[in-house]
Amino acid sequence: MSDKNESVDHSRRKFIKNSGIAVGGVVVGGALGSLIPHKQKTEQQQASTAKKQVNYNDALMFFTLDQFKTTEAATERIFPKDELGPGAKELGVPYYIDHQLAGPWGLNAKDYMRGPAYTAEATQGNQLLMDRREIFTLGLKGLDDYSNKKYDKNFAQLSDDQQDDVLEVFDAAKEFKLTGATTKQFFQLLRSMTIEGAYADPLYGGNKNKAGWKMRDFPGSQTGYTETIMKKEFVKIEPKSLREHMGG
Amino acid sequence: MTKKLPKVPVVIVGMGWAGGIIASELTKAGIKVVGLERGKARKTSDYYMVHDELRYAQRYEMMKDLSKETLTFRNTENMRALPMRTYGTFLDGIGTGGAGSHWNGQTYRFLPYDFEIATKTKEKYGKNKIPDGMDLQDWGITYDDLEPYYDTFEKMAGISGEEVSLYGKRSNPYPTKPMLKTPVLEMFEKATKKLGYSPYMTPSANLSENYTNPDGIARGACQYCAFCERFGCEYGAKADPVVTVLPVAEKTGKLEVRTYSNVTKILHDGNKATGVHYVNPVTREEFEQPADVVVLSSYVFNNTKLLLVSNLGKPYDSKTGQGVIGKNYCYQITGGSTLGFFKDKFNIYAGAGALGMEIPEFTGDNFDHSDLDFIHGAGIRMFQYGNRPIANNVVPEGTKAWGKEFKQTSIKYANSWLKVAVQGASMPWRTNYLDLDPNYTDEYGVPLLRMTYDYTNQDRKLTEFMAKKTGPIMKEMGAEITETQNNLEPLDISPYINTHNTGGVIMGDDPNTSAVNKYLQMWDAENVFVAGASAFPHNSSFNPTGTLGALSYLSAEGIIKYMKNGGSLV
Numbered sequence: 001m002s003d004k005n006e007s008v009d010h011s012r013r014k015f016i017k018n019s020g021i022a023v024g025g026v027v028v029g030g031a032l033g034s035l036i037p038h039k040q041k042t043e044q045q046q047a048s049t050a051k052k053q054v055n056y057n058d059a060l061m062f063f064t065l066d067q068f069k070t071t072e073a074a075t076e077r078i079f080p081k082d083e084l085g086p087g088a089k090e091l092g093v094p095y096y097i098d099h100q101l102a103g104p105w106g107l108n109a110k111d112y113m114r115g116p117a118y119t120a121e122a123t124q125g126n127q128l129l130m131d132r133r134e135i136f137t138l139g140l141k142g143l144d145d146y147s148n149k150k151y152d153k154n155f156a157q158l159s160d161d162q163q164d165d166v167l168e169v170f171d172a173a174k175e176f177k178l179t180g181a182t183t184k185q186f187f188q189l190l191r192s193m194t195i196e197g198a199y200a201d202p203l204y205g206g207n208k209n210k211a212g213w214k215m216r217d218f219p220g221s222q223t224g225y226t227e228t229i230m231k232k233e234f235v236k237i238e239p240k241s242l243r244e245h246m247g248g
Numbered sequence: 249m250t251k252k253l254p255k256v257p258v259v260i261v262g263m264g265w266a267g268g269i270i271a272s273e274l275t276k277a278g279i280k281v282v283g284l285e286r287g288k289a290r291k292t293s294d295y296y297m298v299h300d301e302l303r304y305a306q307r308y309e310m311m312k313d314l315s316k317e318t319l320t321f322r323n324t325e326n327m328r329a330l331p332m333r334t335y336g337t338f339l340d341g342i343g344t345g346g347a348g349s350h351w352n353g354q355t356y357r358f359l360p361y362d363f364e365i366a367t368k369t370k371e372k373y374g375k376n377k378i379p380d381g382m383d384l385q386d387w388g389i390t391y392d393d394l395e396p397y398y399d400t401f402e403k404m405a406g407i408s409g410e411e412v413s414l415y416g417k418r419s420n421p422y423p424t425k426p427m428l429k430t431p432v433l434e435m436f437e438k439a440t441k442k443l444g445y446s447p448y449m450t451p452s453a454n455l456s457e458n459y460t461n462p463d464g465i466a467r468g469a470c471q472y473c474a475f476c477e478r479f480g481c482e483y484g485a486k487a488d489p490v491v492t493v494l495p496v497a498e499k500t501g502k503l504e505v506r507t508y509s510n511v512t513k514i515l516h517d518g519n520k521a522t523g524v525h526y527v528n529p530v531t532r533e534e535f536e537q538p539a540d541v542v543v544l545s546s547y548v549f550n551n552t553k554l555l556l557v558s559n560l561g562k563p564y565d566s567k568t569g570q571g572v573i574g575k576n577y578c579y580q581i582t583g584g585s586t587l588g589f590f591k592d593k594f595n596i597y598a599g600a601g602a603l604g605m606e607i608p609e610f611t612g613d614n615f616d617h618s619d620l621d622f623i624h625g626a627g628i629r630m631f632q633y634g635n636r637p638i639a640n641n642v643v644p645e646g647t648k649a650w651g652k653e654f655k656q657t658s659i660k661y662a663n664s665w666l667k668v669a670v671q672g673a674s675m676p677w678r679t680n681y682l683d684l685d686p687n688y689t690d691e692y693g694v695p696l697l698r699m700t701y702d703y704t705n706q707d708r709k710l711t712e713f714m715a716k717k718t719g720p721i722m723k724e725m726g727a728e729i730t731e732t733q734n735n736l737e738p739l740d741i742s743p744y745i746n747t748h749n750t751g752g753v754i755m756g757d758d759p760n761t762s763a764v765n766k767y768l769q770m771w772d773a774e775n776v777f778v779a780g781a782s783a784f785p786h787n788s789s790f791n792p793t794g795t796l797g798a799l800s801y802l803s804a805e806g807i808i809k810y811m812k813n814g815g816s817l818v
């Protein structure tokens with residue numbers, strides 16, 4: 001493992017050296033002048049310090065505690081813990097979703113939200129004028145309402161199998177209706193945000209300790225792959241996060 | 249309150265590839281240019297944190313803010329067009345570099361056949377080969393006319409690649425050597441050769457080696473970091489106007505780029521443009537910039553929209569087939585691909601935007617269409633972009649879309665799936681066009697552009713034909729499971745396909761059927777030049793940028809000539 005790291009590190013040094021090419025005329029290089037060289041820490045060191053530190057980011061910006069618990073239960077069924085590794089809960093996906101909804105994404109800040117809204121053909125994309133926070137609020141309440149109707153319990157209190165059944169019903173969007181959006185629209189948002197939370201850079205609160213990436217052998221943010229891209233056998237590379245490019 | 253500014257010789261709207269090239273050529277010739285860019289300035293050092301799939305690829309960091317302006321979409325005229333509220337099938341860039349900053353870098357030439365497609369089709373197959381409703385047109389230029397300009401573009405950008413005997417002749421080899429032929433590309437090469445095809449390395453703007461271009465711009469080689477499409481290149485290895493043509497123009501001292509300058513109208517007296525009106529979207533200040541020459545070089549959609557809202561040129565009317573602005577909107581036909589799932593694991597976390605191989609046998613008229621009910625064709629290709637984890641959770645059909653089965657299967661195949669893809673040509677159709685939407689407006693109260701577009705029988709037949717070719721290639725490559733997608737559903741605005749939009753302000757040699765001549769000079773306003781893929785009368789089976797670049801160099805030559813002599817250049 002550490003050999004691989006050294007070779008990548010070596011290639012980066014070599015690249016920085018090579019691309020300092022200044023061949024007369026205008027030189028417009030890459031961002032290399034501003035690359036911050038920093039000492040590689042070993043994974044073990046990182047892990048041990050991570051254990052000792054409190055992550056102040058793991059708190060809520062948007063969800064109520066009940067909403068958070070429902071989200072935790074639902075995302076864990078969508079991306080469960082198994083023999084391959086952690087599930088959504090351990091990866092921090094519910095915190096990721098909370099933080100995303102609290103920000104501009106949750107308010108659809110960069111989407112065209114002007115009316116009027118009309119019923120769309122299937123090819124015309126999402127025409128909801130509700131923002132993602134509203135869809136989530138509606139959907140999470142829907143999960144509890146439906147769970148209570150069918151099992152007399154909130155969603156988070158159901159067994160794994162019962163939760164799966166409820167999510168199936170929401171995915172199919174036939175049996176149960178919400179007002180203002182379909183259960184499927186909510187479910188699709190929940191599913192896509194779960195996958196994002198599992199695999200986005202840990203900077204966003206999910207993919208804790210890069211465990212999402214490690215499960216699928218994704219190396220995260222490397223400076224390049226000139227050393228490995230021509231190799232026939234699979235090369236496992238210890239993943240790097242954006243934090244590790246910041247030095248300090 | 250609009251502030252009127254002193255007149256300038258040339259104002260360019262949009263600082264992407266087309267605007268950047270024209271700015272560079274004009275300023276090198278000593279002409280003063282003002283470049284208006286609606287977005288912000290960019291530089292490579294902005295990309296220190298660029299390896300962030302969520303921010304750039306999922307949240308569209310480099311794209312236009314749709315809350316301010318989007319377009320409306322319908323498949324057919326009997327549908328109500330509705331806004332594209334969030335990003336879907338294509339992406340609209342913003343900021344210096346434009347789409348040239350967030351592209352993949354696949355840089356082809358179109359075929360000699362493309363430029364004379366109507367003539368050649370009639371000659372070979374008779375006029376009945378062109379179905380009623382297909383507005384097939386020659387471009388008013390030949391491949392040989394354009395070849396030197398392709399050559400100039402490729403040398404400026406440092407394009408790498410291999411000569412292909414079935415394509416147009418080249419006056420010079422590619423300036424740089426092909427990209428690395430990785431193990432998965434070797435699999436594609438071996439399989440296609442065995443089936444009798446002649447695969448070649450895709451021409452790439454990712455820079456396969458350190459390179460200094462004729463302007464003296466030196467750039468370092470691609471590191472295969474796998475963050476090309478939707479990302480800026482922190483190394484400056486991917487050719488981008490920001491690291492090529494714009495610095496050259498700026499060094500002359502003749503270019504003034506004004507960022508946060510969103511042009512909302514072209515001002516004219518009926519025959520000639522007098523300047524442009526623009527707004528600073530941040531401060532809301534409004535300006536009038538008078539100019540001798542106005543160059544429109546924004547994206548396809550905005551070029552068309554600006555002409556329509558400014559009442560410049562004759563708007564296209566689908567009922568009568570008369571008028572030109574908004575006509576011949578085309579896209580790219582990408583049905584017919586085959587997915588393959590493998591036992592082996594490949595290093596496909598690594599890659600580059602233009603790292604691929606392709607076969608030329610089914611492009612253009614390189615195969616006989618006598619017994620086929622479609623024309624043109626497709627590039628059959630395989631790319632190694634680098635599989636970023638949020639976007640690439642590909643599972644075999646029948647796998648559950650969530651839960652344990654989904655998790656395990658998507659992880660199992662994370663580094664074990666490949667795709668033999670189809671990039672098909674898109675032919676113009678009378679009922680596929682751009683006009684102004686009657687109901688929805690942008691942040692300034694200006695109507696949104698309306699797109700009416702659907703696939704046609706030509707597209708479905710092409711897809712079915714290509715699907716029969718991609719499956720055997722994937723099987724030959726040794727996939728455990730292969731899945732061919734062989735039907736073409738109506739265009740859906742939601743899932744991303746590609747950003748190869750063309751047409752709307754097309755070139756030709758007849759003012760009745762085209763908006764601009766071969767120099768991209770408007771027939772209806774001699775001091776207005778409209779550059780970009782909006783000039784394509786149809787879209788070929790190749791990514792548009794190479795042809796857009798070549799046409800921009802030709803247009804720059806035309807503008808310089810016009811400034812000396814005036815009048816229509818054709």
